[in-house]
Structure formats: C-alpha cells, structure tokens
Amino acid sequence: MQTDNPLLASGRRGMMIGAASLGALTIAARNAAAAESGSVTLPFAKGKREVLAAGTFPQKGEMILQRTRAPLLETPWPVFQHHLFTPNDQAYVRWHMADFPTSIDTGTYKIRVSGKVKKPFEISLEELVKAFPAKRMAAINQCSGNSRGFIDPRVPGAQWGNGAMYNAMWTGVPLSRLLERAGIESSGTHVAFRSLEQGGGLYPPSATFEKVLPIKRANDGEVMIAYQMNGENLPLLNGYPIRLIVPGWYSTYWVKMLTEIEVMDHPGTGFWMAVAYKIPDTPTGEMTPGQKGVKMVPINKMKPRSFFTSVENGTKLPRGKTTTLTGFAFGGGSALKTVQVSLNGGKTWRTAMLGKNYGAYGFRQWHIKAALGKPGTYRLMVKATNAAGHVQPPVAGWNPGGFMYNGIEHVDVTVA
Ligand SMILES: Nc1nc2c(c(=O)[nH]1)N[C@H]1C(S)=C(S)[C@@H](COP(=O)(O)O)O[C@H]1N2
Numbered sequence: 012m013q014t015d016n017p018l019l020a021s022g023r024r025g026m027m028i029g030a031a032s033l034g035a036l037t038i039a040a041r042n043a044a045a046a047e048s049g050s051v052t053l054p055f056a057k058g059k060r061e062v063l064a065a066g067t068f069p070q071k072g073e074m075i076l077q078r079t080r081a082p083l084l085e086t087p088w089p090v091f092q093h094h095l096f097t098p099n100d101q102a103y104v105r106w107h108m109a110d111f112p113t114s115i116d117t118g119t120y121k122i123r124v125s126g127k128v129k130k131p132f133e134i135s136l137e138e139l140v141k142a143f144p145a146k147r148m149a150a151i152n153q154c155s156g157n158s159r160g161f162i163d164p165r166v167p168g169a170q171w172g173n174g175a176m177y178n179a180m181w182t183g184v185p186l187s188r189l190l191e192r193a194g195i196e197s198s199g200t201h202v203a204f205r206s207l208e209q210g211g212g213l214y215p216p217s218a219t220f221e222k223v224l225p226i227k228r229a230n231d232g233e234v235m236i237a238y239q240m241n242g243e244n245l246p247l248l249n250g251y252p253i254r255l256i257v258p259g260w261y262s263t264y265w266v267k268m269l270t271e272i273e274v275m276d277h278p279g280t281g282f283w284m285a286v287a288y289k290i291p292d293t294p295t296g297e298m299t300p301g302q303k304g305v306k307m308v309p310i311n312k313m314k315p316r317s318f319f320t321s322v323e324n325g326t327k328l329p330r331g332k333t334t335t336l337t338g339f340a341f342g343g344g345s346a347l348k349t350v351q352v353s354l355n356g357g358k359t360w361r362t363a364m365l366g367k368n369y370g371a372y373g374f375r376q377w378h379i380k381a382a383l384g385k386p387g388t389y390r391l392m393v394k395a396t397n398a399a400g401h402v403q404p405p406v407a408g409w410n411p412g413g414f415m416y417n418g419i420e421h422v423d424v425t426v427a
C-alpha cells in the first residue's frame with residue numbers, strides 16, 4: 012500500500028482540498044487590491060502590476076496579479092533566479108472560466124475513458140495511483156501567451172511578462188496505459204480531454220474546456236496524467252487532483268481537473284480547438300500583421316528559450332574580474348542542444364556549459380565565465396538552439412494570438 016502517497020492518503024480520509032479555503036477564492040477576488048503587498052513594473056508599456064501577498068489566493072505565495080476572476084497570477088521573476096524547479100506555491104495560474112470548483116472530493120472523483128474504445132471504463136483516484144506504476148518527468152508548463160506583453164505590435168490577451176511558465180517534476184501515469192486498458196478502436200484518430208469546470212466569466216456555459224490531441228501524441232508514452240507536482244499534491248489552482256501533462260507542448264493542452272478522456276474519430280470542433288489557440292501554418296508560426304488568407308492550425312510544440320538569472324538590467328559588476336554568468340534554458344518541443352552567450356550585443360557568441368540534464372522537457376541550467384574587465388556598459392545576450400535545429404530569433408515572430416514569444420533575451424550590465 013502506498014501510504015506515503017498524499018493524494019491517496021487524502022482520498023482515504025475524504026479530504027476536501029479547498030474546503031477550508033472555499034471562501035478564500037471569492038474573498039481573494041474581491042479583496043485583491045486590498046491585499047496588495049506591493050507592485051512591480053513589467054518592462055513594457057503599461058506594465059505596472061500589483062504583487063499579491065502570500066495567501067491572498069489559497070495555496071499561493073506572493074504572485075503578480077494579472078486578473079482576479081478567472082484568476083491569472085504570474086510568477087515573479089526572482090523565483091526563477093532562485094529555483095530551477097519552481098515552488099508549487101509560486102507556479103503561475105491561468106483559468107479561462109470563472110466557475111471552476113473550489114473544492115474537490117477525492118473520494119468520489121472519477122476519470123472516465125470512453126469513445127472509440129473497446130472497453131470504456133471509469134477509474135477512481137485511488138485506483139489510478141495503485142493500478143499503474145508511477146512515472147516521473149520534468150516538464151515546463153508554459154502558457155502559449157507567455158511574454159505577450161513584449162510582442163510588437165501588441166495583441167489583445169493577458170499582457171504577461173516572462174512569468175507565465177514554470178518547471179516542475181511531475182509524478183503520474185502515462186496516458187498510453189489508460190488507453191491500452193480501454194483498447195483503442197481502429198477508427199480512433201484523436202483524443203479529447205475535458206475538465207470539471209463549467210463556463211462562466213467571459214465565456215458561455217456551453218464553452219466547456221475541451222482540448223484535443225492527435226492520437227499519436229496522446230499515446231506516445233510521454234503524455235501523462237499527473238497527480239503530483241514536485242512531490243506534493245497539485246495546488247487546487249494548478250489543477251488538483253489531476254491534470255494532463257503534454258511535455259514540450261504549450262500548456263493550453265494541459266487540462267486541469269481532468270475528468271473525461273474520449274477517443275474520437277475526428278479532430279476537435281469545440282471553441283478551444285477550432286477557434287482559440289491557433290497559429291499560422293508556417294514553419295515558425297508567424298505572419299505579418301494584417302496579412303490575409305493565412306491558414307491557421309492548432310498551436311503545438313514549444314519554441315526554445317533562454318534566460319539570465321545571475322544578472323539583470325542595471326546589474327553593476329566589479330571591474331577587472333572574471334564573472335560567471337548563469338541562467339537557464341529549454342529546447343521546447345525537443346531537447347535543448349546549445350546555449351550561446353554574447354557579451355557584445357550579438358556581434359560574437361560563445362557556447363555556454365550546460366548543467367544537469369533532467370530530460371528533454373525541463374529547465375536546464377547553463378553557465379559561462381566572462382572576462383568583463385573593462386569599465387563600460389555591456390549588452391549581454393543569450394540564445395538557445397534545440398535538437399530540431401530551431402534557434403531563438405533576434406526579434407520574436409508575430410501572430411494574432413501573441414503566442415510563442417521567444418525573442419533573444421538581453422540584459423545591460425555596467426562594469427565600474
Ligand atoms: N481545466 C482547465 N485546464 C486548463 C485551463 C483552463 O482554463 N481550465 N487553461 C489551460 C491554459 S491555456 C494554461 S496556460 C494552463 C495553465 O496552467 P496553470 O494554471 O497550472 O499555470 O492550464 C491549461 N489547462
């Protein structure tokens with residue numbers, strides 16, 4: 012018996028996460044401004060945001076407020092400077108619809124597998140944890156719209172800084188194991204994922220949050236149903252008790268509070284697949300603003316990105332010294348291959364050393380020794396290349412959704 016599993020343990024006691032804090036979500040929504048512990052200015056026009064005090068939203072630490080209902084909470088940048096695996100209580104939060112459950116009864120929660128399968132079934136959380144061997148995987152949850160605030164020309168949507176992403180070590184069950192148990196019929200081409208919540212907020216109640224994957228991706232053994240994040244239960248706002256993990260793909264597919272899995276013989280036709288989250292069907296998913304007749308397809312693989320953590324704009328470094336610059340990077344849809352750093356605004360580049368490899372889909376640390384001896388201002392840049400040969404562009408590509416921002420990051424430091 013896996014008594015050390017908190018999900019299972021809480022299930023047995025019939026614990027209802029969020030019961031105590033049930034009111035807290037609503038209270039948070041009402042009092043967000045009052046609970047403000049400060050503010051931060053994201054580095055783009057109209058970038059000032061409130062920073063909420065820890066506990067304003069249940070199970071959440073200090074977060075940047077983007078919207079209260081449905082919640083959009085951004086991870087403050089310093090969190091990434093201190094942690095390669097983002098602490099659960101500061102993992103960003105994004106819900107589309109306001110009416111998601113604020114408490115979950117783990118004793119009665121069920122996942123249903125149905126559709127074009129030979130043996131449809133329902134499984135409890137307890138069974139899910141017990142019946143299948145647990146798998147662990149590091150993977151980055153990144154919103155398609157992460158960094159939208161930097162996109163030029165601007166597009167509507169949450170004007171996020173770089174904090175609509177987090178890296179976690181997930182524990183769960185490969186979806187392929189459940190599909191295997193159900194037995195996919197030969198007509199099955201796609202798999203739909205649905206959550207507990209209903210519509211609400213900006214969307215009609217009929218706009219159930221349904222995301223759909225091609226069967227090849229759904230059944231690849233990497234896509235999984237996660238019940239733990241960094242060794243603990245998922246925070247309610249991040250999808251407790253279970254969510255889908257689609258490593259390397261933008262997190263619009265990472266359905267939270269996952270309860271229905273349906274094998275279908277056609278692609279998704281709902282709003283969240285057919286209308287929202289679409290990108291130009293071009294090699295880089297970009298187009299010219301105003302361009303007509305562009306074929307659009309559902310968003311999929313993430314693009315490579317890289318960041319500095321040891322320095323930021325305005326950092327002062329002592330003269331005559333060798334400095335070790337550090338940061339993290341990821342490959343996105345495929346493993347990270349190289350990280351290159353420029354100390355001169357992109358004129359020349361050197362290859363950085365990579366840190367411990369937690370697998371293709373997580374953050375990876377990098378570092379490089381830089382002789383920044385002479386007084387002056389230096390524009391430092393960092394760029395990542397992935398195994399598929401995709402490299403970060405100097406200027407991020409544009410598309411109407413403001414998705415997949417991955418322009419090369421730079422910071423200006425002074426040596427004095
Ligand atoms: N049930 C449900 N799952 C969802 C969503 C949602 O609105 N409802 N939003 C998706 C999108 S667009 C994002 S960016 C991620 C956000 O995950 P997080 O809240 O853990 O950061 O959840 C995805 N899964």
Ligand SMILES: [Mo]
Pocket residue numbers: 105153154155156262263
């Ligand atoms: Mo998203």
